Amino acid sequence: MARADATGLNSLSATLRVLDEGALQDYRSFAGSRIVGPAQHPVWAKAWSRQPNAKPILVEVQRDGATVLMLPLEVVTLHGVQMARFMGGRHANSNFPAFIDGEVGRLELGTALRTALTSADLTVDVLALERMSPDREGQSNPLVLDGARASPNLALATKLGAPFDVLVKTKEYRGKAKKHRSQLRKYEAVGGFVRKEAATPVETAQLLDTFFALKAERFKQAGIPDPFEPAPVRAAFHALFADALSEPEPPFRLQALEVENKPRAVTGSSYGSDRITCEFGAIASDELAKLSPGELLFYLNIKEAADKGCTFYDFGVGDEPYKRQWCDVETELWDVFMPLTLKGRASVAALATSAKLKLMLKRNQRLWQVFKDVRRRLAGSATQAP
Structure with missing residues (x-):
């Protein structure tokens, strides 16, 4: 050109x-x-x-x-x-x-x-x-x-640098581990949960469509225009997560917390050499929202990052209270x-x-x-x- x-x-x-x-x-x-x-x-x-x-x-x-x-x-x-x-x-x-x-x-x-x-x-x-x-x-x-x-906008992250079973014994994580055990008992009372990761193009398509629906409802409640609504944007994310599966180590992955075979929280993450970053997430506005499925999924995602040897779990761009519960690293963009x-x-x-x-x-x-x-x-x- x-x-x-x-x-x-x-x-x-x-x-x-x-x-x-x-x-x-x-x-x-x-x-x-x-x-x-x-x-x-x-x-x-x-x-x-x-x-x-x-x-x-x-x-x-x-x-x-x-x-x-x-x-x-x-x-x-x-x-x-x-x-x-x-x-x-x-x-x-x-x-x-x-x-x-x-x-x-x-x-x-x-x-x-x-x-x-x-x-x-x-x-x-x-x-x-x-x-x-x-x-x-x-x-x-x-x-x-x-x-x-x-x-x-700021970017917020939590510093890891050790396997999760080591981190949960530290002062910073001890309270989170105690809260997690309490949360597990509540989920046992409703039949338990499963953390799943989309492993096929069909699964990525289904989970993305679920995310789009959940996020649209959340944006509507908050009075925010939905940036995921345009068809080209949705098509790009469908292509992104489907194509990523063909890589030796998929750089973009979808996770879901399921209860009774229904996704109650969804995250889309990018995988770098030193961090896992939550690019987006959403939770269902249903009877189990009070059990904080998003918080539980983040806990499990952070555990994965720590056990993979990541230095950081990155919550991405945007300052929200649920991120501040974890984050000790603030980056000016x-x-x-x-x-x-x-x-x-x-x-x-x-x-x-x-x-x-x-x-x-x-x-x-x-x-x-x-x-x-x-x-x-x-x-x-x-x-x-x-």
Whole structure:
């Protein structure tokens, strides 16, 4: 599509390619052995690139002819603005690119990206890189360019570093283990439970559909638009979890807590070299909701992560009370909005204002709780109005 060479003090060049089968294979070869965020995994890129009307591109950054960074992006039109962003939009969290550490400087990378995107055959008004992890496994994220802003959302995790039977003997986990034993007795009274993981494409399809239904009901109760409702989004997640099963170690997996053969809680998780991350979750609003099936499933998922030798169990993006019960690691995420045209400048100004307001709201617990309460009441009023 386009090639841009950063000259002078810089020696990086950036090439844009359509993310077709050939580019996907090249990306898989480069990213397969490197540290990446969940939404930069090749399986994720494949799933989102195949959706109708998708405009996926691959940015390949080279130094002296050798590839040092690859980044899959999608180009979307929002409010008349052409935006290049991480694939999956708001579903892409804790973003971290595949790159060779020590070979990519932030200043020259920003120059190469700007030159490539403004020289491309397609028009891009804004490069929007949101919810980026500042580092991962000791490597700093080169995409957190100068001028990056703190994201309104935090990422929360609990540090592990030992098998679960060791952790539950510590002061931090002793109370959780006691509560878990009490919870087990309550589940025994209703016939027990089973933790299941989807192991076939049919099982992933069924469990995803269950999750979509449960989450839609929860969003409706909270007065929040359902980000999983669009058909292309659901199709992408169906492809993602089905394709992941063909990998030697599936990087994306679905778990369910079942009682009487019915899922009462569902989680979708990504599996990295140092962590398991809960990408999404939902619980059933039924007679067993009082037994906190989501809390029990998280306990079992955290046990799995600890026994696998993970350093962290990551609850993903978003600050919620149920996460705070576990989390002792708080990570600031970062956004970069790079205007590439005059239209892009106006859009970036609006994005920056919106992000600043969201940051102020979400970082003030009292204001955020008031906002959520009002939103929930308005949703209830709308439901009753007909």
